[in-house]
Amino acid sequence: MAAADLRDELSCSICLSIYTDPVSLPCGHYFCRGCIGAAWDTQGGSGAYSCPECRATYRERPALQNIRKLSNIAERFLSTHPEHDGSGVPCSYCDSPVPAIKSCALCEASFCNKHLRGHSQSAEHVLTEPTASFMGRKCSVHHKVLEYHCCEDGAPICVSCCLAGGHRGHRVELLSEASEKKKEKLRKVLEKLSPEREETERGAQRLQERRGELEEKAAIETERVTALFRGIREELEALEKRLLSDISRQKEELSLTLTELIQQLEIKKDELSREIWHIEELCNMADPLTVLQEQWESHGAAFCGAEGVDNGGREGTEWADNGGRKREGIKVPAVGDLDVGRISETLLTGLEGIVIGVKGRWIYGQEATELVLDINTCGNNVSESWDGKTASYSMKNQHHHYAPTRFQYPQALSTRNFPSGRHYWEVEGSKLGEWGVGAAYPSIERGGDQSIIGNNNKSWCLLRQRNNTYSVTHGTNITQLPHVPSCRRIRISLDYEAGSLSFYELSEPIRHLHTFTASFTEPLHAAFCVGWEAQSWVRFITNDTIKCENPYLDFWKGD
CATH class of the missing domain: 2.60.120.920 (SPRY domain)
Structure with missing residues (x-):
């Protein structure tokens, strides 16, 4: 099927363009959703709705059904035949829309490649790029084609403006000559702007390179700082473990010593408890002779010697054993403490070593x-x-x-x-x-x-x-x-x-x-x-x- 025939099949009978969001009516005809909607909006006051194609009438506004396949076909057609998308300037002499390649201001018509071959080649038929509006190419006073340029007023004019209009007697030149002169000036400006643009491009390129270097340097510095702090944390953790281990070791050594002393004192406490119990038993006896005999046989020296002794106000600190010798009171042995000075020195030495290491590594990662x-x-x-x-x-x-x-x-x-x-x-x-x-x-x-x-x-x-x-x-x-x-x-x-x-x-x-x-x-x-x-x-x-x-x-x- 020819493209023109296919276009007719895919065209909306209201807007005459390729379907946009096609929908179907109950009668089976297709329209653009926007087109049929606008048509029915105008029919709303009449109390009935009709199909623009077959005039079938409906008392109520029919529901519109989307035709997805038709929409896909229309989109595919436009993608392969862009000349039918309604954009651009069509040829004035073709029956179906064919893009024009030139327009004639005198004829006020546009031509495709085929019809341009039959167009007049005379100088008065000035060809331009395709345009749908010719008003800007004709004199607003005489409605003739603008062919000349007034050098004094700097305005395009027609032949009547030169001979009898407001530009009579002015120095004029053909539009083509004026255009070439302006192009020459623009070329000179271009000669100045081109090196400037090239320099600007080089400057932009240098800045791009500088930005790349900056990003690279920032990435390196970020990694360096991250590695530095990772190393500091590792060293601090190692120092912490060393200090805690030293503290733990000192605590274990002191705890062992204290445990041994506690055991010795517990034994001594048991001995004293037995002696106290025996003395209390004697004190509770009713027979005087038994008390005296028991004391004399077992602890006579201890107790009899203790009676009446002047200890100078130090009662309870000295007493005689059963051999008659004085025995001093119990004294708790002195036990050492944690060596905080050594702990502090270890901490100081470790921190100082970390600081020195950081100083050596921080500046550019070297000594x-x-x-x-x-x-x-x-x-x-x-x-x-x-x-x-x-x-x-x-x-x-x-x-x-x-x-x-x-x-x-x-x-x-x-x-x-x-x-x-x-x-x-x-x-x-x-x-x-x-x-x-x-x-x-x-x-x-x-x-x-x-x-x-x-x-x-x-x-x-x-x-x-x-x-x-x-x-x-x-x-x-x-x-x-x-x-x-x-x-x-x-x-x-x-x-x-x-x-x-x-x-x-x-x-x-x-x-x-x-x-x-x-x-x-x-x-x-x-x-x-x-x-x-x-x-x-x-x-x-x-x-x-x-x-x-x-x-x-x-x-x-x-x-």
């Missing part, structure tokens, strides 16, 4: 980077320790051998540098004097004010002044820290790719002091500066170096 000073960078007023970890200010010139890398001022760099990656190192400064710590490029000047750590764009410094104030410096930027660190131990954390250099006070808890952000272009060395007082020094420290006091641990240690 602090071991660094030493480069003797060839130390100024002549810098005295270096034997292990290369401490730089002290010396009032006496050290007369270091000449080296082109040596600083004029009392400062130094580390031997190792960091061209990439994430690292941290820890330092400690003197209680007195001035000192500074940070990082610097190897290309930093070695003499003059521009060589001072933090006083140029090639170094970053945390500076401690004589009055115990702290500031951070980079180039001409100097920022005073509002918080005065309570601990002189500083952690310096570098994330080279992220462009961050952070300073932390290693107090309890660790406190963030400042973060520099930059796009690093050279490897970075750790940097020290000490100055102008003999008490000034700075040193690299490791986990076994003396730590700042921990108030929480002090609580357990007691006064």
Whole structure:
């Protein structure tokens, strides 16, 4: 069956379109539910309802029956023949709806591919994209096709507007010429916008990549934190078990000792009970001779000797045994107590070990980077320790051998540098004097004010002044820290790719002091500066170096 014939079979006789939600009437005819409903709404006042197709009448409004199969056929037909869905502009000359490919403003008609071949090819028949409305393509005054463009007014006009209308004498041009000129301008704009769009796309792509990196980093950090706390819980549980086991063991040892003493005292109590019972029996005898004879034979010394004895107010504490010897009162032996001091020490040692382990694992999951000073960078007023970890200010010139890398001022760099990656190192400064710590490029000047750590764009410094104030410096930027660190131990954390250099006070808890952000272009060395007082020094420290006091641990240690 041809598509046109099938379309006729699937068309509603009211709207002439493909069925939408088809329903059937008792007479057997099909309509769109909306169409028959609207038709019957208009018939409601007449008291009867009729079929638009066969005029069959019904006194009451019939119930409509869904025709699901017909609906499926209609939907399948539209999916395979979209030209019949009622959208688009149909050809003006085809009997059945066929999509038009062009429209003629002069003819006010639309043409399919077949009928376009027979259309006039003259210039006055301007072809456009298919349209159902031709009013916008004709002059509203003369009702003629718009063929020209007024350059002065910037409006499309017809030939009558040029010759006798309001645009007479104006400079005009064909619509095609004006269109080409506008297209040329748009191409120039496009030439400017295209690179901008490409740059925007690249920026969006970089941000997408950055977001991906951020998500990946967040996932890594989440896993690291989870693993860290899992490890802390395991260590705390192990420490708890060790402490509880120690307490239990001490309790068992003391309980065993107490049990033995209790048994000894129970035996002694039984002996005393027997003696008391015997004495009470004597006291209850009526025959004096028997009492005296029994006492004399068995306990004469004990009782007769006890009578009239002056014990100095210590009655009941001493008495004579049956051998005439004095016997002291019962004394409960002293028993030891739980060794709380040892328990506390075990707890402190365990907690301290956990804290040290956490500090070592938390920053980038690794131990602090071991660094030493480069003797060839130390100024002549810098005295270096034997292990290369401490730089002290010396009032006496050290007369270091000449080296082109040596600083004029009392400062130094580390031997190792960091061209990439994430690292941290820890330092400690003197209680007195001035000192500074940070990082610097190897290309930093070695003499003059521009060589001072933090006083140029090639170094970053945390500076401690004589009055115990702290500031951070980079180039001409100097920022005073509002918080005065309570601990002189500083952690310096570098994330080279992220462009961050952070300073932390290693107090309890660790406190963030400042973060520099930059796009690093050279490897970075750790940097020290000490100055102008003999008490000034700075040193690299490791986990076994003396730590700042921990108030929480002090609580357990007691006064």
